[in-house]
Amino acid sequence: MGNLVNPSESTYDVVVIGAGIVGAACAHFLMKEGLRIAVLERGVVGGGATAAAMGHLVAMDDSPAQLALTKLSLQLWKELEEQLPASAEYRQTGTLWIASNDEEMAEVRRKHELYRSAGLACEVLDSTALGEAEPRLRRPLAGALRVLGDGVIYPRAAAQFLLRGVVERGALFTDCNVVSIEGSTVLLGDRTRVSAGHIVNDAGCAAPDLTAGIVIRNRKGHLIITDRYPGFLRHQVVELGYLKSAHSVTADSVAFNLQPRAAGQILIGSSRQYEDDDTAVNHDIVRRIMERACEFMPEVATLSVLRMWTGFRAATPDKLPLVGPSPENSKVLLATGHEGLGITASMATGRLITDMILERESPISREPYLPSRMTREATHV
Numbered sequence: 370m371g372n373l374v375n376p377s378e379s380t381y382d383v384v385v386i387g388a389g390i391v392g393a394a395c396a397h398f399l400m401k402e403g404l405r406i407a408v409l410e411r412g413v414v415g416g417g418a419t420a421a422a423m424g425h426l427v428a429m430d431d432s433p434a435q436l437a438l439t440k441l442s443l444q445l446w447k448e449l450e451e452q453l454p455a456s457a458e459y460r461q462t463g464t465l466w467i468a469s470n471d472e473e474m475a476e477v478r479r480k481h482e483l484y485r486s487a488g489l490a491c492e493v494l495d496s497t498a499l500g501e502a503e504p505r506l507r508r509p510l511a512g513a514l515r516v517l518g519d520g521v522i523y524p525r526a527a528a529q530f531l532l533r534g535v536v537e538r539g540a541l542f543t544d545c546n547v548v549s550i551e552g553s554t555v556l557l558g559d560r561t562r563v564s565a566g567h568i569v570n571d572a573g574c575a576a577p578d579l580t581a582g583i584v585i586r587n588r589k590g591h592l593i594i595t596d597r598y599p600g601f602l603r604h605q606v607v608e609l610g611y612l613k614s615a616h617s618v619t620a621d622s623v624a625f626n627l628q629p630r631a632a633g634q635i636l637i638g639s640s641r642q643y644e645d646d647d648t649a650v651n652h653d654i655v656r657r658i659m660e661r662a663c664e665f666m667p668e669v670a671t672l673s674v675l676r677m678w679t680g681f682r683a684a685t686p687d688k689l690p691l692v693g694p695s696p697e698n699s700k701v702l703l704a705t706g707h708e709g710l711g712i713t714a715s716m717a718t719g720r721l722i723t724d725m726i727l728e729r730e731s732p733i734s735r736e737p738y739l740p741s742r743m744t745r746e747a748t749h750v
């Protein structure tokens with residue numbers, strides 16, 4: 370997927386900056402409506418946070434707005450199932466949210482009620498049922514919530530699929546660095562200018578370089594992948610303590626999070642760190658991830674590790690993404706700040722951005738994700 374024509378030689382309805390999963394999803398939904406799109410990517414498709422991600426498609430309920438966004442996204446991913454290529458490795462594995470004790474079982478029941486009332490298929494597993502669902506988990510554990518509609522995907526292949534139509538029209542420009550946005554024109558590193566009716570800033574962690582005044586912090590994560598062990602694991606398995614880890618805004622945190630890949634490899638996560646912009650693997654964090662995984666599933670210690678890597682989540686202060694008009698330029702729409710949920714939430718984000726550009730209603734309220742909330746909050750401080 371290289372540069373096919375000079376982007377400045379054509380006119381576009383929408384220029385999308387960034388070919389991560391979020392930019393790809395925006396381009397996908399915009400193209401479906403017949404709009405002329407150019408996607409400008411300074412690296413390769415899905416080479417940013419998208420390449421580092423686990424690809425867990427998950428309903429999350431930190432807030433009603435997060436639940437609405439992830440629920441809509443899961444539905445949109447499911448609707449794509451028949452069209453996704455095998456390389457995207459989409460599977461509805463379900464998630465097991467593991468409770469270690471009675472206190473966490475109370476949280477399982479709270480989550481169960483909430484998810485059921487939101488229309489998400491789920492069930493409470495007691496200790497015995499959990500052991501049957503995932504025989505390699507240590508025993509006894511208190512139980513779990515099984516969320517049946519959650520799944521897994523291979524994010525880079527999914528991004529490539531979503532951009533297929535853009536590639537066929539020769540409007541994907543890789544190795545194409547956007548230096549700035551001026552009104553409805555983007556300025557490229559080679560000094561060419563590309564204009565469009567709308568510009569969507571999908572640059573992930575780098576979005577603030579192009580749109581001043583938005584607050585995004587890098588949140589580093591580590592992942593580990595093993596050799597192939599088909600049948601070792603059936604579900605995405607996550608400790609409920611993961612939620613504490615995701616919520617922590619100060620300390621480095623590690624939580625048990627295991628994923629079965631389609632070919633039998635096991636992805637082992639996960640960690641969260643602020644204030645560390647070094648891409649290098651931190652072996653102390655890796656050790657903590659492996660220890661945590663072995664606490665829940667002792668046989669993990671016998672698996673052969675092939676590779677480990679890091680990536681950065683684009684985190685906003687209120688843990689919701691920024692989706693909507695830029696406070697500083699009405700021609701620019703932002704679609705960034707998805708932290709650890711961008712693979713999941715890319716779908717709903719693409720849909721909401723498309724609805725905004727076409728000035729039509731969306732299936733969920735767009736209000737909670739509008740970037741203007743940040744400026745409103747800033748003025749209240």
Ligand SMILES: Cc1cc2nc3c(=O)[nH]c(=O)nc-3n(C[C@H](O)[C@H](O)[C@H](O)COP(=O)(O)OP(=O)(O)OC[C@H]3O[C@@H](n4cnc5c(N)ncnc54)[C@H](O)[C@@H]3O)c2cc1C
Nearest residue numbers: 387389391411417418419422423425547573590711712713
């Ligand atoms: C360790 C880890 C595990 C994760 N696991 C999950 C998970 O299981 N489930 C889930 O839902 N999410 C997960 N995430 C989060 C997910 O990876 C991100 O939220 C998502 O990939 C964000 O996608 P994006 O398109 O916004 O950003 P990116 O993938 O970073 O894409 C942004 C793109 O913009 C390009 N760009 C930047 N600046 C410019 C410029 N000036 N000009 C041109 N192009 C530019 C970049 O090169 C990049 O390709 C995880 C993240 C990490 C780090």
